[in-house]
Amino acid sequence: MNRNMSRADFLRLSGATAFVVAPTLLGLSGCNKPATNGAADSSKLQVLASFYPMADFAKKIGGDKIEVKNLVPAGTEPHDWEPSTADMVNFSNAKLLVYNGAGMEHWVDDTLKSLGDGAPTALAASDGITLLEAAKTDPEHEHEDHDHEHEHEHEEHEHDEKTEEHEHEHEHDHDHGAYDPHVWLDPQNAKAEMKNIMDALIKLDPNNKDTYSANFAKWEVECDVLDSEFSEQLVSVSQRTVVVSHAAFGYLCNKYGLTQYSIGDIDAEAEPDAKRMAEIADYVKKNNVTTIFSEELVSPKVAQAIAQEAGAKMEELNPLEGLSDEEIAAGEDYFSVMRSNLKKLVGALS
Numbered sequence: 001m002n003r004n005m006s007r008a009d010f011l012r013l014s015g016a017t018a019f020v021v022a023p024t025l026l027g028l029s030g031c032n033k034p035a036t037n038g039a040a041d042s043s044k045l046q047v048l049a050s051f052y053p054m055a056d057f058a059k060k061i062g063g064d065k066i067e068v069k070n071l072v073p074a075g076t077e078p079h080d081w082e083p084s085t086a087d088m089v090n091f092s093n094a095k096l097l098v099y100n101g102a103g104m105e106h107w108v109d110d111t112l113k114s115l116g117d118g119a120p121t122a123l124a125a126s127d128g129i130t131l132l133e134a135a136k137t138d139p140e141h142e143h144e145d146h147d148h149e150h151e152h153e154h155e156e157h158e159h160d161e162k163t164e165e166h167e168h169e170h171e172h173d174h175d176h177g178a179y180d181p182h183v184w185l186d187p188q189n190a191k192a193e194m195k196n197i198m199d200a201l202i203k204l205d206p207n208n209k210d211t212y213s214a215n216f217a218k219w220e221v222e223c224d225v226l227d228s229e230f231s232e233q234l235v236s237v238s239q240r241t242v243v244v245s246h247a248a249f250g251y252l253c254n255k256y257g258l259t260q261y262s263i264g265d266i267d268a269e270a271e272p273d274a275k276r277m278a279e280i281a282d283y284v285k286k287n288n289v290t291t292i293f294s295e296e297l298v299s300p301k302v303a304q305a306i307a308q309e310a311g312a313k314m315e316e317l318n319p320l321e322g323l324s325d326e327e328i329a330a331g332e333d334y335f336s337v338m339r340s341n342l343k344k345l346v347g348a349l350s
Helices: 007-031 052-065 088-093 108-118 148-166 187-204 206-234 250-255 274-286 301-310 325-329 334-349
Strands: 045-049 066-070 096-099 121-124 241-244 259-262 291-294 313-316
Touching: 045 052, 045 088, 052 066, 052 096, 052 187, 052 206, 052 334, 088 108, 096 108, 096 187, 121 187, 187 206, 206 250, 206 334, 241 274, 241 334, 250 259, 274 301, 291 301, 291 334, 301 313, 313 334
Parallel strands: 045 066, 045 096, 096 121, 241 259, 241 291, 291 313
Antiparallel strands: none
C-alpha cells in the first residue's frame, strides 16, 4: 500500500479494480469456450481458419490430428469481418492460423503484430498461386474508358510491386482490391492451397506427417476429378457469359473459358448506381443472358431488379465464402457446393 494512501482509499481502489477485472476475466473465460461443449483437446494441434474454405481445407488435410476453429461465424460475409477483442483469446491458444491472403483478410498483419511473440504461425494458403487482377465490372467497355490508359499504367506498376511482395510471407494481401482473392473457386488452386496447408502442418507436427500426406493425396485426386467435371460439362455450353452479383468467379471463369460480367465488384456489398443498373439490364437483353446469379450472403435486391427489367430469371451461385449452419449440418462441403454450382451453370448456359 502507498504510504500516503489511507486504508479507506486503498479499499475503494481495490474494489474498483476488482469491478473492472472480474467481468473481463469472465468474458475471456466465455470466449475461450469452443463452439462445442468442453475445453479444447490438448492432444490435437490447434488451428484457426480465417473463413469457411480455409477451415474446410484444413479439416480435410489435418483430419483427427488437429482441431480447427473457423473465425467467421456461419452465415457471415467475410470480406469486411475483423476479429474483436474477444477473438484474440483464440489467436493466443492456436498454433497455426490458416488464411487465404491475396487481399481477402485485411486484418491479418495488424492482428499478428499486436500479438507479438504470442502470435500463431501464419500461413497464407494462396502463396505461390498466380493472382488475377480484380475484375472490371463492365468487361464490354473496359477499353472505352477515357482514363483507361492511365489506369492501365498504374495497374502495371501495382502488378510489379505485387509480384515482388508475393514472394514474401504475408505481404501479398496488402493491396486489397487490386487482385481477386477468390482463388479457391478454381479446383487446381484449391489443391494448391491444400498442399500449402499440408506443408505447414508437417512443419509444425512432423510426427503426424504420414497422416497429413495421406489426406492430401486423397483430396488432391478429388480436386482433379472436380476439375475434369467442370471442363467436360462446360466445354459445350452455348452461352459463355456469366452474370453475377459479386465479382467472385474470375478464377472459375478464367479456367473454363467463360466471361464473368459482374453487377458489383470484389467487395460483395458494393452496389451500382441507377445508370449502371440500366447498362447491365441492357447488356443482359442484348446478349440473350437468361440467368442472373446472386448469392446467399449478399442481398439479392439489385440482382432481382436487373433480372426483372431484363426478363431474366434468378439463381444462386455460391462463392463458398461461408456456409449456413444448416448446410454444414447437412454435410455440405467445398466439393458438394462446387458440384451444385456446376449444375446451375450448365443449366443456365446451355
